[in-house]
Amino acid sequence: MALPREARRPFSTSVAPLRRRTLADREDWLGRLMLAPALVYVVALVGVPFALALALAFSSARSGSLEFSWVGLRNFWTILPDPQFHRALWNTLRFTLVSQALVIVLAVTAAHVLSAAFVGRRLVRFLLLLPWAAPVALAAIGWTWIFDSTFSVINWTMLWLGLTKRWLYWFGEPQLATAAIIIVHVWRMFPFATVITLAGMSAIPQEISEAAVIDGAGFWRRFFQVNLPLLLPIITVAVLFGVVFTSTDLSVVYLLTRGGPYNSTHVLSSLAFQRGIFGGDLGQGAAVALFLLPVLVVVAILMLRTARRAEVGA
């Protein structure tokens, strides 16, 4: 049975508009369009300041003046022999390494505890994340009181437990100030590392741990020979973030000790802030701040490479 011509028409005409490409079909342009906001954001808030810092590091710019002249590597030659710079560099390395080592141990332990089923696990998980979510200024005030020269609860507790015989002046002695900074750093960083580790643990098939149980491995053998190696890639990622975060962090040192006592606890970023903003020598500040850049780039490449190599395939 033949249909009348008119009856077929709407069908054939309705096809035509669909055959024209719209923006949604053009993946090349659509892709660029959707990436644009992110790109603008990164360029404006990271790219421009970074380029500015690079330029400043090779200039004699000072705050409060519009003068700008290139001085080549002079800023670097000035800071390199500076003992205060050495101290800050050494502190940065020490803070980073020690706090990251502690963070890993704490994070893996906490992740194992939290992955076990127990009553109130959700509450504990929530509490654990608090340090990471808390504003650093608020946290620093809390910690300043905890380490206060008169009211320190740590001192009370340690005296009461007999762990120390004398009153400790946390921000008055370089050793103790360093310890205090590391403690606060670890406190801030480890929740994030714990969450990452937990995510990594949930990615390990449960049957693999169970196979190890049936194969007769005890807790430590399972931990060191099965769970930890499988967690290594994700821990590497956590450490990478931790290293970059810690070695570029200014807030904890600045808020707790301001670099004191006797400028003994400065890290590169707090020293850069002091030289560049308080001292007004923008060029030198930028040079100090940029000093770790090549090191961090190398660290990042190395760690990403280890992460890829350790990657677990089914």
Added chain:
Amino acid sequence: MRPRWRAHPVLCLRAERVSAMETGFVEIRNLHKHFGEVRAVDGVDLSIKEGELLVLLGPSGCGKTTLMRMIAGLEVPTAGQILIGGEEVDEDVPPRARGVAMVFQSYALYPHKTAYDNIAFPLQAAGMAPAAIRGRVQGAAKRFSIGHLLGRRPRQLSGGERQRVALSRAVVRDPKVFLFDEPLSNLDAQLRAIARYELKELQRELGTTTVYVTHDQVEAMGLGDRIAVMNQGKVRQVGTPQHVYDHPADTFVATFLGSPPMNLLEQDAHTILGFRPESFVPRQDIPAGTDAAVFQFKVRQVEYLGADRLIYGAVDTPHRAGQTVIADLPVTITTPVAEGRAYEFAVPRRALRHFDAATGLARDRGAA
């Protein structure tokens, strides 16, 4: 402390015989596992004899894995008892003390370890000396022809090779009981047939008591010394493959085993009649004098499968008309059968099974 029978050969022999004949090597008594509302295992009694290969067969989700995990000690029963080698294993007996080796459906190989280290792991955990470990691992690898693959990681191995590594890891420490959870289901059909043959050979040679889980009835029939058919957390029937196939205990077992499944006809209000498709043949192909039930078979469709013909059609009983029936004719039966026509088909009476319509249970249970 238990008396040390092993010191005395005669006593030792008798002890073994008693355990094998009267109680079974693995005893499961009224075992339950409930996950909230779900009764994954719902009152299972099972006695697995020493050295036998028992297949747990049932559809997906019927509780096979849960039952096996309780034997292994990975799951704590809600109620009931498990005995291995005459000793009760409750939650105070951890998996490693039970002497069981398990092959998981996913194999659960350690992805970061080489095949060698995977196989060596249970021996290292048992504190064996490295030199002895090397001998054992190489022995196991040789048995499964994976000696040349020992340096590779699991992801560098094919599915069949991984399965062999998993088997080696289970075999290497000489366990009291093997637990296999669908170890062949990740292999392609060809490999599966070979692996099935090898597995049975291995089990016979080692004589290790084995529980083998599968949802594949062909695998179950081919492998099992005995089959335990499970459904909805309960064991419906235990017996040799032949017995379970020929004398299903209820309509579930009747239709779960066999492909195509057993035909079920509503004979009257109380009785369901069951017969295998291969017992349903044209009347003239039944030897004269055989006592047989005859049906008018309206043929709807015929499939030629090479070795046999599957014939789909309908049969009427006084109770209900148009009940679907399948006949499976071997090539040796050449009687022409055409679609759309009716023929006289017959079933030898000894091949007929009767089930209670209300409960689904077999009436002639245990009849030879």
